[in-house]
Amino acid sequence: MNKFILRATFLLYLAVWIGQVQAQNLLLTGHIYDTQTRQPLAGVTIRNDDGQIIAQSNKDGYFKLSREQATAAIEVALIGYKTQHVSLTAEHKDVNIQLDVDPVQLDEVRVGLNSRVNRETPGSVALLNTDDIQRGNGMSLQSALNTVPGVRMDQSTLSDSRISIRGNGVRSPWGSRAVKVYINDIPVTETDGTTRIEALDVNNIGRVEIIKGPASSMYGAGTAGVINFQLQRAPYGERSLEVSGLTGSYGLNRTATAYRSGGDKVNSYVAYGWQEYNGYRIHSNDMRRFITGNFQFFPNDRQIITVLINRTTQHSQIPGALTQTQVTENPLQANLSNVDKGAGRYQNWTRVGIGQQYRLSDKFTNSTSLFSYFYDLNHPLAYAYIRNYYQSYGGRTRFAYDPGFSAFATVFSIGAEFNQGLTKGSQYVNEQGSEGAINANIDNQNTYYSLFYQSETQLGPKTLLTLGLGINSLQYRVHDYLAPEQSGIKQFNAQATPRIALSHTFHEALSLHAGVSTGFTPPTGSEIKTVDGSINPSLQAEKAVNYELNAKGSLFHSRLSYDLAVFRMDMSGELIAQSVQQGITIYHNAGETDHRGAELALSWLAVNNENNSWIQRLRPFAAITYADFTFVDYKIRDTDDAVTAAYDGNRLTGIAPWVVNAGIDFSTAVGIYARCNYLYNDRLPLNDTNTAYHPAYHLLNAKIGYTKVIRKRIKAEIYGGLDNLLNQRYSSFVALNAVAYGGGQPAYYNPSPTRNGYGGLNLSFLF
Known part of the structure; x- marks a missing residue:
């Protein structure tokens, strides 16, 4: 014992x-x-x-x-x-x-939900990093998004912008539709499919991932594609406080401060910004206040928790569109009705979200986020005075399972997204910028859900098969207090949106991807109404089938990167707007369009040597877009549904056949850097009849700066830039299919600024 x-x-x-x-x-x-x-x-x-x-x-x-x-x-x-x-x-x-990503090796960066190398990811996926986002003055995403072939951001004043991908969304009269937008996995797109990105502070964005074409099998409704914004995080091991200032033409001023702390257990980014812009035109002042908190916690080796808090205040005047005669006389003037009625947008946004990534086992993971989004809108227009209060809540979850098959290794993903929003809206007579008699009091409760499945199977060491299926549904519930008979429910039946893609990597010089994807875009809340304000029971969602062939790769020891996509998208049931009178527009499912195009992105790393005594990096790049978009079956109908005009065979309104964006990035060992961009935009039709066109224009922008670290404790950056060096007169944001009332000319144009400059200073104190 x-x-x-x-x-x-x-x-x-x-x-x-x-x-x-x-x-x-x-x-x-x-x-x-x-x-x-x-x-x-x-x-x-x-x-x-x-x-x-x-x-x-x-x-x-x-x-x-x-x-x-x-x-x-x-x-x-x-x-x-x-x-x-x-x-x-x-x-x-x-x-x-x-x-952090290397800004010149983006084809090697992990993208997508399963974190594959960009070059090997099926379909057209573009990536923008902080350097791309800060290519301009940091007040708008326009200069960054327009470097991506097939993507277009139109903007006049800072309060009016829209984003389109492969022609989808360009016909939106305000904001963006058909494009799903997320921030840190939290939907920015409202439940009715509209998106306004004005609440985003450009300087807080760390990365943008853009999926071109329908992505309904993973992200729900949207024929154009998906834009995923990721807010900045603190660089690992850094704790700093940054203060910055910017000033420029037309009363542009901005001050901001940001705190960053990148530790092993907590990553914190907190920023506050104030900016004001008097505007290029009369009655176009814009003021913003931003406060953002982006936190990441690592409680254990299986779990990551993220928290997002964002609050934005916007006070913007809207100058309105001008006729060709008015532009010729004085492009700085504003629409007289907009000035008389005090047209503007005064709004407060708040977003709160919490997310968790959890590794349940070596084979099973989950990512879940819960969010709430609300705003109040005070919106005088030329024809009405609108007050809206919007609040929404929802969540998104995704499970990924890798069973570890020895042959045909497969990763399975399944998930769901839910979003419910309530808009309490009132409309009044606009009496010189003040509320008059009430003429509408309507509540809109919208409920959206999406279920999705996707699997990625390795058919061979270099061959990947992707299968996906999404099921999406949307319901509008309208309660009209002043006209109860116009209350009702609009239910869109669940839509199944399958996707299949096949990829093969021959070499780092060539990866081929072929795929077919489907998507749909329901009408927005403002598009489902008939002329008397009641719900249109016959209106259905737009549908799309996208066929695509994509080639990606790197040549000459990874110095030359290319991404070529050839696609055809067949759109059916496309919504056609018919203006009945000022402020009243009705919609019909009367259109079919054929989108055929090619997109090419090139990047040449001519010099890449961090140890070089002078030139460290020299990178020319180009983005070329060709769009052959036409109406196939496109008819205008009156209120009795009778055909009044047919535009079959015409070019798609608002789309330029050729767009070229080229530039060069340059940096040196002593801290001097330069960025130069050239944009060519072909002429584009302004109306469905193709009788009016915006002429082609050329833009040249340049920015130069100098950075220096002082005694390892202070990082200083000074920069300056000039936009529209060629002093072109053009209108980036045009009012498509504008209608002339009273026998006058249609007001198509929102003139963009001529030559203008800016300069700024950033100081970072490192602890």
């Missing part, structure tokens, strides 16, 4: 001693993530001080180091991302390292 006790005691002490030795030898464990998307990064190489590879992250981004392997500092590197140098101390036991 005593021998048994002695042996047991000896084995217990031996086990404890072995555990202590192993604990002492195991110095460091951790995970490596993409800074913006929070996706784990596999295949990250970790080197010691001598440059020797001592570890590599697995598919979950996990790695570990023993005491013998580790040194005082390690180098963390992955193609497509900036190399990170991490100093280690005795206190480091578990770290969560975040890597």
Whole structure:
């Protein structure tokens, strides 16, 4: 008995001693993530001080180091991302390292829900980083989004903008439709399908991922595509306070401050911004206030929690569209009715969201977000005075399962999205900018849901099959207090939207992708009404079938990157607007359009040498878009549904056949950098009859700056730029199919600024 006790005691002490030795030898464990998307990064190489590879992250981004392997500092590197140098101390036991993308190797960056290399991702996916977003003065996303072939952002004043992808959304009279927009996995698009991005502070955005074409099998309704915004996060290991100032032409002023802290357990980004712009035209003043908090928590090695808080105030005047004669006389003038009625948009937005990524097991993960979004709108127009209060809540969840098949390895994804919004709206007579008699009091409760499934199967080492299916539904519930007989419910039956794509990587020089995807876009809340204000029971959603062939790759030792897409999208049931009188427009499903096009993105890394004594980086790039978009069956009907005009075979309104955006980025070892952009926009039809056109125009923008780190504690940047160097007169935002009342000319044009400049200073204090 005593021998048994002695042996047991000896084995217990031996086990404890072995555990202590192993604990002492195991110095460091951790995970490596993409800074913006929070996706784990596999295949990250970790080197010691001598440059020797001592570890590599697995598919979950996990790695570990023993005491013998580790040194005082390690180098963390992955193609497509900036190399990170991490100093280690005795206190480091578990770290969560975040890597930032390399702005010149975007084809190597992990994108999409399953974090695949961009070059190997099926379909047309574009990526914009912080350098792209800050290409202009930082007041608008227009200069960044328009560098993506097939994507167009039109803007007149800062209060009027719309985004279209492959022609879808360009006919929207205000805001954007047919495009799904997200911030940190939280929908920005309202439940009726409309999106306004004015609440976004451009300077808070860290990355933009754009999916072109229907993506209903993962993101729900929307024939144009999806835009995923990721807000900035603190660089790993940095704690800083930044103050910045900007001034420019036409009364442009902005001041902002941002706090960043990138630790192993918490990543914090908090920013406040104030900006004001008197505007290029009369009655176009714009004032914004932004406050944003973006937090990321790492409570354990299986869980990441994110919190988003955003509050924006906007006070904007709307100058309105002008006729050709008015533009010729004085492009700075405003529409007289807009001035007389004090037209403007005065609004407060608030967004709150919380998300969690949880690794349930080595094979099973979940990502879930809950959100609430609300705003109040005070909106005098030329024909009415509108007050709206909007609030919504919802959630999105996605489960991913990798069963670990030895053959035909497959990752399965399934999820759902729910969003319910309530708009309490009142409309009054506009009496010189003040509320008059009430003429409408309507509540709109909209409920949207989407179920989605997607699987990615490795048919071979370099061949990937993607299958997807989405089921989407939308309901409008209208309660009209002044005209109860116009109350009712509009239910869109659940729509199934399948997708199939096949990809094969021949070499880093060529990856081919072929796919067919489907999508649909329901009418918005303002489009479902008849001329008397009641719900149109016959109105249906627009539908699209997209056929696409895509080639991506890198040549000449990854110095030349290209992305070529050829597509055809067949649209059916397209909504056609018919203006009945000022302020009243009705819609019919009377259109079919044929979208045929090609998109090419090129990037040439002529110089890339961080150790060069002078030129460190020189990168020319180009984005070329060709659009052959035509009406196939496009008829205008009156209120009795009788055909009054047919435009079959005409070119699609608002679409330029050719758009070229080219530029060059330049940086030096001493901190001087320069960015130059050239845009050619072909002439485009302003109406469905193709009798009026906006002429072609050329834009040239340039920006130059200088950065310097002072005593390792202060980072200073000074910059300046000139937009529209060629002093072109043009209108980026045009009122398509404008109607002339009283025998006058149609007001198509919202003149854009001629030559203008700006300059700014940023100071970052590093703690």
